[in-house]
Amino acid sequence: MVLRAVTAAALAAVVLAGVAVAQISHVQERELGKRFDMMAAERMPIERDPEFVSYVAEIGQEIVKRLDSSMFDYRFAVVRDPSINAFAVPGGYVYVNVGLINHARNDDEVAAVLGHEVAHVHAHHMARQQEKSQLINYASLLAMLGAFVQPGFAAAAAAAGQAVQLKYRREFEQEADYLGVRYLQGTRFDPRAMLDFFKKLEDETRATPSMLPPYLRSHPMTEERLNHLEAALRTKQWGDHDRRPASPRLQRLQALARARSNRPPEVLEQYAKLRAEHPDNPGADYLYGVVALEIGRLDEAQDALAIARRGGVPGTDRELGRLALRRRQPEVAVGLLRAHLAVESADGMAWVELARALDAIKDVTGAREAYEHAWRAVPDLDAAHDGYGLLAGRAGEHGVGFYHLGVAARLRGEYEKALDQIGRALPLLAGDSERTAGAERELADLRFYLEIDEPDD
Numbered sequence: 001m002v003l004r005a006v007t008a009a010a011l012a013a014v015v016l017a018g019v020a021v022a023q024i025s026h027v028q029e030r031e032l033g034k035r036f037d038m039m040a041a042e043r044m045p046i047e048r049d050p051e052f053v054s055y056v057a058e059i060g061q062e063i064v065k066r067l068d069s070s071m072f073d074y075r076f077a078v079v080r081d082p083s084i085n086a087f088a089v090p091g092g093y094v095y096v097n098v099g100l101i102n103h104a105r106n107d108d109e110v111a112a113v114l115g116h117e118v119a120h121v122h123a124h125h126m127a128r129q130q131e132k133s134q135l136i137n138y139a140s141l142l143a144m145l146g147a148f149v150q151p152g153f154a155a156a157a158a159a160a161g162q163a164v165q166l167k168y169r170r171e172f173e174q175e176a177d178y179l180g181v182r183y184l185q186g187t188r189f190d191p192r193a194m195l196d197f198f199k200k201l202e203d204e205t206r207a208t209p210s211m212l213p214p215y216l217r218s219h220p221m222t223e224e225r226l227n228h229l230e231a232a233l234r235t236k237q238w239g240d241h242d243r244r245p246a247s248p249r250l251q252r253l254q255a256l257a258r259a260r261s262n263r264p265p266e267v268l269e270q271y272a273k274l275r276a277e278h279p280d281n282p283g284a285d286y287l288y289g290v291v292a293l294e295i296g297r298l299d300e301a302q303d304a305l306a307i308a309r310r311g312g313v314p315g316t317d318r319e320l321g322r323l324a325l326r327r328r329q330p331e332v333a334v335g336l337l338r339a340h341l342a343v344e345s346a347d348g349m350a351w352v353e354l355a356r357a358l359d360a361i362k363d364v365t366g367a368r369e370a371y372e373h374a375w376r377a378v379p380d381l382d383a384a385h386d387g388y389g390l391l392a393g394r395a396g397e398h399g400v401g402f403y404h405l406g407v408a409a410r411l412r413g414e415y416e417k418a419l420d421q422i423g424r425a426l427p428l429l430a431g432d433s434e435r436t437a438g439a440e441r442e443l444a445d446l447r448f449y450l451e452i453d454e455p456d457d
Contacts, residue, residue: 033091282311
């Protein structure tokens with residue numbers, strides 16, 4: 001077979017040539033998005049925690065339902081980056097930084113950003129913008145997207161005078177604002193949050209001009225744009241209306257994000273202060289316990305989570321189960337995680353943690369069943385496929401083992417490894433129609449991205 005991997009030099013050569021051809025089709029837009037998504041998984045810090053991904057995806061899909069029609073299946077991903085940013089690429093792929101989630105005051109503001117990004121995709125803004133610049137060939141768009149994740153290419157593209165950031169023309173930004181507001185209408189989200197979020201970013205930037213967030217670099221804010229948004233919303237900037245607080249789910253994600261990206265003592269102090277300000281609110285104890293557990297302060301986590309559990313805070317059993325695992329008490333963890341999953345059966349990571357606890361007490365059958373629950377609940381959870389594949393291989397089911405280990409590698413962007421593992425799995429999966437079909441799809445996607453010819457029969 002012949003390997004023709006897409007390289008920075010090859011992409012740069014296309015842009016330097018500057019050859020314009022016919023407008024790209026919607027099929028090509030889907031292919032562009034798919035290529036970029038695979039490139040992002042390989043080279044960007046994509047967040048694998050299913051809590052973050054499902055939170056964004058659920059909001060995004062609620063917005064997508066408001067579209068009059070769509071040629072794309074929308075997919076939402078989270079980037080493990082503390083800066084405030086979000087972007088979309090052709091074909092229905094939308095990305096949100098953890099920093100933006102952390103900065104939002106409520107679910108409405110997250111939804112407002114997603115509505116704006118969905119509008120860019122639905123209105124084909126990237127393709128239309130390239131058409132205006134007379135660089136509308138497929139390869140030049142792929143090259144521009146490649147600059148996002150391949151710094152060596154960015155330098156070559158800059159030398160050729162090409163833009164290397166997804167910065168839309170003013171009229172496209174205004175159109176995305178208008179469409180995003182329209183998509184939010186009729187959902188559970190307040191469209192006025194779009195103006196709230198944009199105005200807050202603008203005010204913060206005026207206070208500290210050197211701290212311009214990436215979102216405003218790629219989505220420049222102007223007074224004209226804010227005025228147009230006011231007109232679309234029929235409201236005034238910072239007009240009087242009730243602004244909802246962050247939901248418990250968003251508060252938990254923000255606590256996790258801060259614990260993972262900021263200095264542990266500062267984060268713990270922040271949540272200790274919240275706890276002191278709300279002594280009768282077990283939700284504050286819960287958040288303190290989540291942070292304490294995340295940074296390894298296990299005794300403090302135990303005390304706070306015990307109070308939260310007595311106060312009936314949902315999800316506390318999961319945290320106490322994770323804590324028991326950290327303390328090497330797998331029997332305790334099993335009971336707590338089973339109690340949590342009886343209520344939240346779609347929690348993929350809790351199934352993974354239960355599987356690890358069961359494996360620790362030598363219940364291999366139960367562990368394997370728990371891993372299967374995990375990847376069926378969250379198909380893109382690499383930890384679930386990894387665990388299941390290892391146990392299958394240990395049981396002598398090598399085809400199944402190679403397949404799931406290969407899927408895990410593909411989800412992490414380890415494409416050569418995935419190609420090897422799934423290629424080894426395919427001839428061993430005779431009689432397993434579900435996995436055989438999955439292996440064939442995975443191999444086709446990998447060959448598509450790596451540009452490898454199909455093997456000769």
